[in-house]
Amino acid sequence: AQSVAQPEDQVNVAEGNPLTVKCTYSVSGNPYLFWYVQYPNRGLQFLLKYITGDNLVKGSYGFEAEFNKSQTSFHLKKPSALVSDSALYFCAVRADLLMFSGGYNKLIFGAGTRLAVHP
Amino acid sequence: ETGVTQTPRHLVMGMTNKKSLKCEQHLGHNAMYWYKQSAKKPLELMFVYNFKEQTENNSVPSRFSPECPNSSHLFLHLHTLQPEDSALYLCASSQALRGSYEQYFGPGTRLTVT
Numbered sequence: 001a002q003s004v005a006q007p008e009d010q011v012n013v014a015e016g017n018p019l020t021v022k023c024t025y026s027v028s029g030n031p032y033l034f035w036y037v038q039y040p041n042r043g044l045q046f047l048l049k050y051i052t053g054d055n056l057v058k059g060s061y062g063f064e065a066e067f068n069k070s071q072t073s074f075h076l077k078k079p080s081a082l083v084s085d086s087a088l089y090f091c092a093v094r095a096d097l098l099m100f101s102g103g104y105n106k107l108i109f110g111a112g113t114r115l116a117v118h119p
Numbered sequence: 120e121t122g123v124t125q126t127p128r129h130l131v132m133g134m135t136n137k138k139s140l141k142c143e144q145h146l147g148h149n150a151m152y153w154y155k156q157s158a159k160k161p162l163e164l165m166f167v168y169n170f171k172e173q174t175e176n177n178s179v180p181s182r183f184s185p186e187c188p189n190s191s192h193l194f195l196h197l198h199t200l201q202p203e204d205s206a207l208y209l210c211a212s213s214q215a216l217r218g219s220y221e222q223y224f225g226p227g228t229r230l231t232v233t
Contacts (some may be wrong), residue, residue: 032220034220034221036224041207041226041227041229042227043123043125043209043211043224043225043226043227044209044211044224046221046222046223046224049220049221052194052222060167067212090162094220103171103211104149104150104167104169104174104213105150105214105220105221105222106164106167106175107221107222109161111161111162112162119200
């Protein structure tokens with residue numbers, strides 16, 4: 001089955017400390033992976049993606065994510081957290097085209113992880 | 120910001136009202152999506168239109184009626200809603216199968232059903 005798991009409902013980090021938001025996935029074939037951020041009363045905002053190539057992907061606002069095929073993980077990281085990073089973060093994977101042939105890029109989202117960065 | 124706009128941003132409606140949500144994308148995409156986001160629940164994909172054709176309807180009640188007149192516009196017509204339909208309704212768009220793969224979201228419409 002295709003799925004995305006975000007094992008932590010909430011992550012608390014002190015400002016200036018490194019942060020990690022975890023994501024694991026299950027999909028047949030090569031995974032196409034995404035991270036989104038949602039600020040209060042806003043839509044989801046695309047942060048970064050992994051399609052192929054380097055396992056470390058850099059995105060917006062200083063975020064990066066590390067693709068680990070053997071652990072089927074795609075954790076979001078930032079070396080130094082800001083209070084303004086506090087938001088809801090979603091991991092997503094593109095539905096396996098072998099199992100889904102709708103002709104568009106269907107994404108399967110995780111349940112989201114709330115990141116709280118404390119001053 | 121992202122090239123996807125939604126109106127209205129906030130909507131309060133009674134259970135007997137009829138209203139419509141509008142989404143417009145300026146990104147040249149061919150696929151458009153409606154999602155429902157309720158508190159403490161995963162994001163729910165409601166409908167998908169690909170090249171103006173509805174390709175997915177995830178068992179959404181008939182009181183929600185989508186319309187896609189062209190690849191840039193998407194509507195969600197609402198009638199006789201229930202209080203549990205109160206949620207943030209998000210529109211998104213993406214290129215067709217090949218392309219940049221990610222979906223771009225609008226700011227959402229916060230719907231309250233009284």
